[in-house]
Amino acid sequence: MATVSIENRGNIALVLVDNPPVNALSHSVREGLSNAMKACSNDDTIDAVVIACQGRTFIAGADIKEFATGPKAPHLPEVVQEIEDMQKPVVAAIHGTALGGGLEVALSCHYRVALESAKIGLPEVKLGILPGAGGTQRFPRIAGVENALDAILSGRHVKAKQALGWGALDELVADDLVEAAIAFAKGAISKGPRRTGAMEIDSSKYDQAFFDAFRKSIARRTRGYFAPEKCIQCIEAAVRLPLKEGLAFERAAIGECFVHPQSRALQHMFFAERQVSRIPGIGKETPRREIKKVGIIGAGTMGGGIAMNFANVGIPVTLLEIEQAALDKGLAVVRKNYERSAAKGKLSGDDVEKRMGLFNGTVSYDDLSDCDLIIEAVFETMDIKKKVFTSLDAVAKDGAILASNTSYLNIDEIAAVTKRPTDVLGLHFFSPANVMRLLEIVRADATAPDVLATCVDMAKAIGKVGVVAGVCPGFIGNRMLSPYGREASLCVIEGAKPEEVDAAMYGFGMAMGPLTVSDMAGLDIGYLNRKGMDRASYETKATDWYDRLVESGRKGLKVGAGVYDYDEGSRTPKPSAEVMAIIEEESARLGVERKPKTADEIIERCMLALINEGAKILGEGMAYRASDIDVVYVNGYGFPPYRGGPMHYADSLGLKNVYEKICSFADEFGPRWWEPAPLLKELAEAGQSFADYDKKQVG
Numbered sequence: 001m002a003t004v005s006i007e008n009r010g011n012i013a014l015v016l017v018d019n020p021p022v023n024a025l026s027h028s029v030r031e032g033l034s035n036a037m038k039a040c041s042n043d044d045t046i047d048a049v050v051i052a053c054q055g056r057t058f059i060a061g062a063d064i065k066e067f068a069t070g071p072k073a074p075h076l077p078e079v080v081q082e083i084e085d086m087q088k089p090v091v092a093a094i095h096g097t098a099l100g101g102g103l104e105v106a107l108s109c110h111y112r113v114a115l116e117s118a119k120i121g122l123p124e125v126k127l128g129i130l131p132g133a134g135g136t137q138r139f140p141r142i143a144g145v146e147n148a149l150d151a152i153l154s155g156r157h158v159k160a161k162q163a164l165g166w167g168a169l170d171e172l173v174a175d176d177l178v179e180a181a182i183a184f185a186k187g188a189i190s191k192g193p194r195r196t197g198a199m200e201i202d203s204s205k206y207d208q209a210f211f212d213a214f215r216k217s218i219a220r221r222t223r224g225y226f227a228p229e230k231c232i233q234c235i236e237a238a239v240r241l242p243l244k245e246g247l248a249f250e251r252a253a254i255g256e257c258f259v260h261p262q263s264r265a266l267q268h269m270f271f272a273e274r275q276v277s278r279i280p281g282i283g284k285e286t287p288r289r290e291i292k293k294v295g296i297i298g299a300g301t302m303g304g305g306i307a308m309n310f311a312n313v314g315i316p317v318t319l320l321e322i323e324q325a326a327l328d329k330g331l332a333v334v335r336k337n338y339e340r341s342a343a344k345g346k347l348s349g350d351d352v353e354k355r356m357g358l359f360n361g362t363v364s365y366d367d368l369s370d371c372d373l374i375i376e377a378v379f380e381t382m383d384i385k386k387k388v389f390t391s392l393d394a395v396a397k398d399g400a401i402l403a404s405n406t407s408y409l410n411i412d413e414i415a416a417v418t419k420r421p422t423d424v425l426g427l428h429f430f431s432p433a434n435v436m437r438l439l440e441i442v443r444a445d446a447t448a449p450d451v452l453a454t455c456v457d458m459a460k461a462i463g464k465v466g467v468v469a470g471v472c473p474g475f476i477g478n479r480m481l482s483p484y485g486r487e488a489s490l491c492v493i494e495g496a497k498p499e500e501v502d503a504a505m506y507g508f509g510m511a512m513g514p515l516t517v518s519d520m521a522g523l524d525i526g527y528l529n530r531k532g533m534d535r536a537s538y539e540t541k542a543t544d545w546y547d548r549l550v551e552s553g554r555k556g557l558k559v560g561a562g563v564y565d566y567d568e569g570s571r572t573p574k575p576s577a578e579v580m581a582i583i584e585e586e587s588a589r590l591g592v593e594r595k596p597k598t599a600d601e602i603i604e605r606c607m608l609a610l611i612n613e614g615a616k617i618l619g620e621g622m623a624y625r626a627s628d629i630d631v632v633y634v635n636g637y638g639f640p641p642y643r644g645g646p647m648h649y650a651d652s653l654g655l656k657n658v659y660e661k662i663c664s665f666a667d668e669f670g671p672r673w674w675e676p677a678p679l680l681k682e683l684a685e686a687g688q689s690f691a692d693y694d695k696k697q698v699g
């Protein structure tokens with residue numbers, strides 16, 4: 001069936017795009033739109049045109065799948081120019097989301113009518129590119145320079161009402177969109193075309209200082225990214241140049257973005273996030289259980305944060321604590337979080353009360369008996385978890401899903417204390433649980449497919465990206481963190497200063513350096529864990545100096561002293577002479593001759609350790625795809641999205657190079673920590689990548 005069709009409605013031509021699922025601008029759509037414009041121009045019975053879409057949305061953008069091969073003619077900039085140049089008025093009828101190239105098509109129309117529920121946006125920056133079909137030139141002309149900078153640099157979806165206020169839409173309707181657009185088109189016949197590209201911008205307001213101030217305002221958020229600066233330059237061009245020259249500038253700029261590795265990495269992340277829900281043995285036909293009520297055990301920071309996710313989407317939550325005082329405290333923290341959002345204007349006072357109204361606090365397990373999903377978020381020891389699950393097993397109704405929020409304990413062992421191990425799985429939220437997007441869904445040996453499927457859907461419903469992991473210590477994320485942290489620490493013992501290691505990793509793009517992260521988490525946590533472990537099971541060279549810090553009272557940020565010093569009330573790390581002295585003593589004690597390290601050496605050690613562990617996880621089947629690991633690291637561990645996650649980064653280095661370097665580390669430092677992952681060896685020797693491996697997996 002043709003993806004673009006024309007229906008004559010009297011003297012109005014209704015051009016309908018039908019390219020499921022999101023009406024992306026694939027070649028057939030571009031060609032169809034171009035042909036439709038020609039046909040409408042040539043048809044004397046037609047006086048105006050409406051462009052509308054079938055299905056769930058207006059055009060949601062270019063077809064991202066075509067980016068890898070490069071689109072064939074007609075290209076989108078030519079098609080939008082053809083629409084704008086039409087001599088008969090063209091009206092866009094927008095429902096769902098008009099995004100990227102879709103909005104550029106709408107902007108090239110002479111008028112725009114939208115459903116009140118519609119949203120518009122130019123999200124290209126999130127894919128490492130820019131609106132390259134005139135979006136950077138037309139959007140500032142119609143919506144104003146400030147609004148264009150906001151929309152194009154954030155890539156956010158703008159609600160129809162706001163877009164109307166900006167002048168980017170002409171009319172909003174509650175329903176009957178196509179009829180309303182046809183009526184609008186009839187009214188526009190006498191007015192004729194109104195071309196966005198012909199609109200003027202008063203350039204006097206937008207001097208160099210204006211753009212420099214804007215650059216400064218987004219510098220933190222766009223650190224390390226290539227495309228944002230290109231977007232700003234294009235908007236500057238829109239202000240300073242006539243349309244034709246501005247469009248040429250935009251063309252050159254998008255070309256630079258397309259060949260930049262960041263655009264490949266960000267597009268990889270786009271598809272990776274959509275792959276995660278494809279699970280072997282789970283399909284549309286797999287039954288789902290209904291989650292109408294959720295129970296959370298533990299009203300601490302984690303439990304309260306987890307509970308908020310459900311209340312936020314209207315699901316009632318029963319929050320259980322052992323003592324009333326702890327429960328009251330937990331509920332007060334939840335309220336404070338909501339009130340903070342209200343103070344920032346993100347919620348109304350009414351919303352706060354509505355969400356709090358969904359909370360039911362209790363100190364009795366019996367009150368969990370009507371919950372469909374119960375998540376425990378109690379202290380992280382196996383004994384306590386087992387006690388909690390034994391109690392849960394006694395009260396939970398048949399068919400309830402029982403989940404542990406453990407970050408590293410064995411879910412099979414926890415499930416075994418219940419009479420219903422098929423209903424048990426891990427749901428590992430990341431702190432702060434109401435903010436962080438990542439959710440590790442841990443599939444235990446006995447977890448039933450419908451339990452897993454329900455939780456995968458649930459993750460999406462509460463706005464998380466849920467990645468399925470297998471049962472192994474630390475699952476995907478924390479298991480990989482361990483060798484990464486080990487190498488960071490060893491770099492310090494071998495000669496780098498803590499601040500040099502952090503600066504190297506921050507420079508690589510990590511949200512924070514690994515030693516700053518340790519201070520934030522609390523050095524005493526690892527210290528206490530190690531006390532229960534055999535010293536032969538971990539790298540003492542990397543941990544003994546941490547132990548000395550903890551033993552001298554330096555437990556991290558919470559006490560104002562850890563790897564770094566902190567001024568009273570400040571979170572800014574400051575190098576500590578006391579810590580440096582301890583490090584130097586430890587190096588001497590271990591007989592290590594301290595030598596300076598370059599940032600590249602530090603990055604290589606930390607990243608290759610991360611990648612090698614990722615490859616082991618993949619080879620053992622603890623993650624279904626390399627891209628799932630990338631999603632975990634980008635969404636839960638501050639890995640720079642523009643590098644596409646550790647496994648994509650490894651592909652960009654070339655697996656042969658990665659493998660050879662790891663082998664050379666094994667020679668230099670011994671094989672104990674640097675034994676190459678068997679899968680890495682196999683792929684490197686076959687000249688393949690992790691992306692090649694993923695192609696052979698489900699989905």
Ligand code: CAA
Pocket residue numbers: 021022024057060061062063064065076097099100101102104123124127130131132133271274275
């Ligand atoms: N190209 C190709 N496929 C796309 C796509 C696109 N632009 N947008 C969505 N899809 C696919 C998804 O991969 C997914 O496929 P599967 O079902 O096979 O996994 C399917 O459409 C549905 O997508 P979602 O699961 O994301 O559905 P949703 O309802 O949650 O969200 C959406 C819908 C808001 C449109 C969201 O898909 C989205 O944000 N898409 C990307 C929009 C975008 O970035 N557009 C700009 C593209 S770049 C551009 O346009 C620039 C240019 O001109 C050069």
